[in-house]
Amino acid sequence: MFNPQDIIDLLAANVRQTRNPFGVPASKFNTWWKDAGGFTRRPGDALLFTGLMYQAIPYIEATTRYLERLEGSSWAGYLRYSRFLPASLRGRGLAALTSAAGKKKFNGILHTICRLLKKSGAGFFYHPEMDFYSGILLYDLGDQDGFIKHAQFVDKTLKLHGVSKIITVDPHTTYALKELYPKYTGATFEVQPYFSQLQFQAPAAGNGKPPVVLHDPCLYGRYLQLSEGPRRVLKNLNLEYVDVRNCGEFTSCCGGPAESVSPALNREILARRAGELKAAAAPVVTFCPICLANLLKAGLPVEDLASLVGRHMA
Amino acid sequence: MALVNPDFAAELKAYGVDTPLECFNCGTCAAICPLLFEHFPRKMIRYVQVGAKEKILQQAEDLWRCLHCGLCTQTCPRQANPGELILGLRRYVVAQARRA
Ligand code: SF4
Ligand code: SF4
Numbered sequence: 001m002f003n004p005q006d007i008i009d010l011l012a013a014n015v016r017q018t019r020n021p022f023g024v025p026a027s028k029f030n031t032w033w034k035d036a037g038g039f040t041r042r043p044g045d046a047l048l049f050t051g052l053m054y055q056a057i058p059y060i061e062a063t064t065r066y067l068e069r070l071e072g073s074s075w076a077g078y079l080r081y082s083r084f085l086p087a088s089l090r091g092r093g094l095a096a097l098t099s100a101a102g103k104k105k106f107n108g109i110l111h112t113i114c115r116l117l118k119k120s121g122a123g124f125f126y127h128p129e130m131d132f133y134s135g136i137l138l139y140d141l142g143d144q145d146g147f148i149k150h151a152q153f154v155d156k157t158l159k160l161h162g163v164s165k166i167i168t169v170d171p172h173t174t175y176a177l178k179e180l181y182p183k184y185t186g187a188t189f190e191v192q193p194y195f196s197q198l199q200f201q202a203p204a205a206g207n208g209k210p211p212v213v214l215h216d217p218c219l220y221g222r223y224l225q226l227s228e229g230p231r232r233v234l235k236n237l238n239l240e241y242v243d244v245r246n247c248g249e250f251t252s253c254c255g256g257p258a259e260s261v262s263p264a265l266n267r268e269i270l271a272r273r274a275g276e277l278k279a280a281a282a283p284v285v286t287f288c289p290i291c292l293a294n295l296l297k298a299g300l301p302v303e304d305l306a307s308l309v310g311r312h313m314a
Numbered sequence: 315m316a317l318v319n320p321d322f323a324a325e326l327k328a329y330g331v332d333t334p335l336e337c338f339n340c341g342t343c344a345a346i347c348p349l350l351f352e353h354f355p356r357k358m359i360r361y362v363q364v365g366a367k368e369k370i371l372q373q374a375e376d377l378w379r380c381l382h383c384g385l386c387t388q389t390c391p392r393q394a395n396p397g398e399l400i401l402g403l404r405r406y407v408v409a410q411a412r413r414a
Contacts, residue, residue, distance in 0.1 A: 003375070142401065142404025142408040218382075218383040218385075253385070255381065258379065261378045269348055269381065
């Protein structure tokens with residue numbers, strides 16, 4: 001385990017400098033929208049707010065591979081002296097360590113979400129200058145001041161742009177904007193996860209495939225009680241799914257939140273959850289980029305809800 | 315020997331830790347916690363209740379093992395919010411370190 005204070009200092013400094021925890025300007029990795037066909041903002045439209053989570057997964061994975069090697073080694077303590085990740089893991093160096101396939105995969109999920117929202121007639125637009133990291137990791141790690149300052153910046157910027165409605169794509173950003181921002185910045189945005197906006201005109205026939213098994217992220221299952229949303233989408237499309245015993249409000253954590261302070265602890269928790277899901281002997285579907293990346297690491301056949309639904313609605 | 319600080323629970327209120335006295339030490343949270351680690355989080359809550367501030371600071375690193383998964387909070391029969399309490403203790407420890 002790393003010294004949590006070192007990790008917090010490192011992430012907080014990155015958020016102060018670049019407004020995200022990776023220390024890389026968002027313009028370097030938030031590029032998915034360039035191939036998304038353009039967006040027009042109409043009165044009353046909601047802002048699609050990705051929180052930079054899906055597009056950051058290849059960068060998080062490159063950083064974690066580095067931290068995983070460092071953890072438990074005699075070099076772990078040196079993290080505090082470098083304050084930031086080594087130059088090879090920042091900026092262009094980090095970009096070079098991320099695979100093109102990884103970037104395409106996670107950017108592709110955002111493209112699919114856009115396509116599904118458009119197909120559902122949801123009123124929304126996207127603008128990269130209104131899309132920020134939510135600051136959730138600072139909150140989770142206990143850097144309350146750092147989180148509040150960042151959240152105030154995001155809240156103020158969105159208000160300046162006249163944003164009142166927001167569509168989110170991941171549970172961490174949804175929790176931050178829906179629960180934490182109102183409490184700590186007084187924000188009053190109307191926040192909805194994208195799957196609650198999916199309305200397809202005619203219920204399509206099923207895909208004829210065996211059922212998938214669902215992995216509920218903790219934040220949707222317990223904190224936000226939104227587990228029914230993805231199930232409603234699947235039911236409407238007659239796409240079959242099964243649940244494991246630990247699902248919905250009682251879902252088991254995949255271990256992802258431990259990754260920033262202990263990749264080894266993450267592996268331990270992940271192995272247990274992977275075992276529960278494997279018992280269902282079905283492909284896994286989840287709705288969180290952190291869970292998705294983590295379960296992939298466990299070698300499970302897993303995909304995002306958007307990918308499954310997107311294929312069906314192609 | 316650990317020093318006991320009777321004002322500790324009150325001091326923690328500023329960090330959002332306001333339910334430790336609800337806990338009656340049943341251990342449900344420790345039984346359900348996926349960390350399976352030394353009576354965590356119950357042990358930390360007990361330290362708060364008895365004002366064992368030094369113990370918390372000595373074992374502070376363990377607070378960051380918590381996944382913020384919320385299972386303990388969901389199942390606590392006393393609504394003592396154990397998961398949120400751990401988060402509040404992190405805030406307290408970070409603030410202490412910054413002040414030092
Ligand atoms: S479950 Fe609640 S009451 Fe029981 S030990 Fe944990 S915090 Fe205390
Ligand atoms: S929130 Fe933390 S203490 Fe509570 S069950 Fe989850 S990992 Fe354990």
